[in-house]
Amino acid sequence: MLRCRDVGMLLYEYIEQRLEPSVSQQLEQHLADCPGCLAFINTYKQTMRLSSDLRCRDIPPELQQKLRSFIKTKLSSRRPSFWERLRSHLTGLL
Amino acid sequence: MAATQLDDQQLIPKLQARDEAALEALMAQYQARVFGLALRLSGNRQDAEEVLQDVFLAVFQKIDGFRGEAKLSSWIYRITANAALMKLRKRPKVQQIPLEEELGPAMTDEGMIAEPVVDWSRLPNDELDRKELGQRIEQALNLLPADYRSVVVLRDVEGFSAQEACDMLSLSEAALKSRLHRGRLFLRKQLADYAMVHHA
Numbered sequence: 001m002l003r004c005r006d007v008g009m010l011l012y013e014y015i016e017q018r019l020e021p022s023v024s025q026q027l028e029q030h031l032a033d034c035p036g037c038l039a040f041i042n043t044y045k046q047t048m049r050l051s052s053d054l055r056c057r058d059i060p061p062e063l064q065q066k067l068r069s070f071i072k073t074k075l076s077s078r079r080p081s082f083w084e085r086l087r088s089h090l091t092g093l094l
Numbered sequence: 095m096a097a098t099q100l101d102d103q104q105l106i107p108k109l110q111a112r113d114e115a116a117l118e119a120l121m122a123q124y125q126a127r128v129f130g131l132a133l134r135l136s137g138n139r140q141d142a143e144e145v146l147q148d149v150f151l152a153v154f155q156k157i158d159g160f161r162g163e164a165k166l167s168s169w170i171y172r173i174t175a176n177a178a179l180m181k182l183r184k185r186p187k188v189q190q191i192p193l194e195e196e197l198g199p200a201m202t203d204e205g206m207i208a209e210p211v212v213d214w215s216r217l218p219n220d221e222l223d224r225k226e227l228g229q230r231i232e233q234a235l236n237l238l239p240a241d242y243r244s245v246v247v248l249r250d251v252e253g254f255s256a257q258e259a260c261d262m263l264s265l266s267e268a269a270l271k272s273r274l275h276r277g278r279l280f281l282r283k284q285l286a287d288y289a290m291v292h293h294a
């Protein structure tokens with residue numbers, strides 16, 4: 001029989017699906033009988049879900065513009081000469 | 095800005111030849127993820143903007159040395175993570191987070207849970223506002239020390255695999271595991287404390 005403390009120690013591996021099937025089964029058996037551990041695991045998973053909602057997938061258009069003008073300035077102010085390019089090409093070959 | 099998606103094999107030689115359309119394609123392909131990653135890692139919009147610019151500049155300057163042992167995307171995200179974490183570490187240190195044992199429920203001597211645990215994940219929206227919970231986790235993330243924040247952001251926010259996160263941070267799996275678990279427990283505790291006070 002697993003105790004709540006054991007469940008706590010196995011929690012990470014359980015969530016990451018790294019437990020042996022037999023251990024995983026014992027843990028689920030404990031969860032079926034223990035509302036405290038079940039609530040803890042549910043809220044642990046919910047925390048991970050809320051974290052994933054924080055992912056930001058957009059970049060503001062003005063920032064895209066800013067990035068392009070920054071890169072343009074940097075690249076035109078320091079365009080390598082033919083000799084620099086040749087040298088970096090040769091060192092790349094070594 | 096409808097740049098076509100090019101794969102690494104097409105993009106790299108063009109970048110090395112300083113092809114401007116390839117530069118544009120690269121930015122179009124990666125800018126949102128680089129910015130998002132930088133924003134969550136640094137926790138600061140100003141820093142994230144600087145990281146965004148520095149990353150693409152570094153990529154263009156170092157592309158000649160890129161040998162293709164790693165995927166182009168991994169290489170770019172690694173540069174991003176390093177740059178963003180450098181910004182984060184420059185800021186005053188936040189407090190230490192509690193030990194693992196202190197972030198879980200109290201246990202009896204027999205190792206059983208000694209107090210009721212509320213399952214706030216099941217509360218309906220009118221009893222606990224999910225939007226506020228979302229804001230709360232953002233604040234909680236800002237309280238995490240850099241070592242913990244970085245693993246939580248890479249794994250749970252950005253969804254990188256454990257292996258990718260280890261590579262990006264030069265961490266062992268054991269270190270990743272302990273930081274990630276403790277980081278999650280810390281965030282969970284912050285949310286639980288909030289839910290206790292605020293649920294209707």
Ligand SMILES: [Zn+2]
Nearest residue numbers: 003004034037
């Ligand atoms: Zn239990």
